[in-house]
Amino acid sequence: MAGTAGAASPALDLLSSRRVAPDPAGTPPTPAELEIVLRAATSVPDHGRLHPWRFVVATGTGRAVLGDALAAAVMEARPDAPEATVAKARAKPMAAPAVVVLVASPVTGSNVPLWEQHASAACCGHAMVLAGSALGLGAVWKSAGVLTGTRLRHVLSLGPDEAVFGWILLGARPGGTSPALRPEIPLAQVASVLDGDRPLVAWGTAEVVGHGGMTAERQ
Numbered sequence: 001m002a003g004t005a006g007a008a009s010p011a012l013d014l015l016s017s018r019r020v021a022p023d024p025a026g027t028p029p030t031p032a033e034l035e036i037v038l039r040a041a042t043s044v045p046d047h048g049r050l051h052p053w054r055f056v057v058a059t060g061t062g063r064a065v066l067g068d069a070l071a072a073a074v075m076e077a078r079p080d081a082p083e084a085t086v087a088k089a090r091a092k093p094m095a096a097p098a099v100v101v102l103v104a105s106p107v108t109g110s111n112v113p114l115w116e117q118h119a120s121a122a123c124c125g126h127a128m129v130l131a132g133s134a135l136g137l138g139a140v141w142k143s144a145g146v147l148t149g150t151r152l153r154h155v156l157s158l159g160p161d162e163a164v165f166g167w168i169l170l171g172a173r174p175g176g177t178s179p180a181l182r183p184e185i186p187l188a189q190v191a192s193v194l195d196g197d198r199p200l201v202a203w204g205t206a207e208v209v210g211h212g213g214m215t216a217e218r219q
């Protein structure tokens, strides 16, 4: 529970109560703030210290270049795409004064599986959102339907194994708003307990939610 966690630790409070506001606006984050956000992203779990991710910061006209590349990506993937769809893609990076593109950059030939490297990259997204939120900024993870295309790959210097995992919009939190908390998800819906031979039971209940345990396997 957000309130309880907050009483225990500001870090837990941030984890449980972070919410995105409408798209960030206003002046871009300062270089020092951007550095804190980027630094936070580099501290994610990273098996083998491969840092299988990298970040491209777009501010000012860089956002328009990124937007044009996203529009080109849509046109390349769907030559019949309506102009409104292309325009929407083009406008995406303009939704905030700063955009940090998250690039998954897996190390090929490593014995760390690709999925772990991708998972590490995804953690970077959340770390940046949390760090931005902790700084009092608006910080929202966004993406688009088409995230590949010749121009986009060129603009971001994407290697053959690299992929865009969306981007973090950063800017002022609009009007200092505090968005409503997300309705709490009952933990019994998403968490279960494996205890010896017993079947899986939903967290905090006696409700059996799966065969689980060794007993079922023996049956």
Ligand SMILES: Cc1cc2nc3c(=O)[nH]c(=O)nc-3n(C[C@H](O)[C@H](O)[C@H](O)COP(=O)(O)O)c2cc1C
Pocket: 018, 019, 020, 021, 125, 140, 141, 142, 143, 144, 165, 166, 182
């Ligand atoms: C990889 C990724 C991409 C996302 N892309 C979008 C997006 O393009 N548009 C959008 O409205 N929300 C997107 N979201 C969701 C928002 O970042 C955010 O989580 C959502 O608006 C709910 O707000 P909340 O996290 O404060 O509950 C994305 C989330 C992730 C993890």
